[in-house]
Amino acid sequence: MNQSTSMSNENEENKDIDFKKSIEKAAEFQQDLLRQFSTIQYNAFQNMFSSLQGFTNYNAMFKTTVQTGGRISIPEAERNALGIEEGDLVQVIIIPLTRKKKNTS
Known part of the structure; x- marks a missing residue:
């Protein structure tokens, strides 16, 4: 195998590795975003539930x-x-x- 073919293969492998890393980072970002959104929804639901509970129990x-x-x-x-x-x-x-x-x- 000649040197240019070897370098070309290395470049392709590096591109594949970089692409996989960027996909993994994007997936991690999406998971973090989903966790944050879920937390916000949970807190909003808890606040609404507490308010409703107060209205019905003591009013x-x-x-x-x-x-x-x-x-x-x-x-x-x-x-x-x-x-x-x-x-x-x-x-x-x-x-x-x-x-x-x-x-x-």
């Missing part, structure tokens, strides 16, 4: 009508179930369901 959900001056009232059954008494501080999350139509006449 009540009910509909009420806004009265004069923006007042709303908590139904008696919910106040009793949660032990809410006059003067207690509560947190309210407002989600409008329907709006009263104004008379335009």
Whole structure:
């Protein structure tokens, strides 16, 4: 075998090795990316689950009508179930369901 053929074969082998290394690096990068994405998804799910658990274990959900001056009232059954008494501080999350139509006449 002559020297140029030998060098050509070596170059081809080096190219193959470099190509395989770049494929391995790309695969490692993809695996790392997938692990990071999975961790982010897991944490988001845990946060959502914790929030939902809090809403269902210690809270009540009910509909009420806004009265004069923006007042709303908590139904008696919910106040009793949660032990809410006059003067207690509560947190309210407002989600409008329907709006009263104004008379335009």
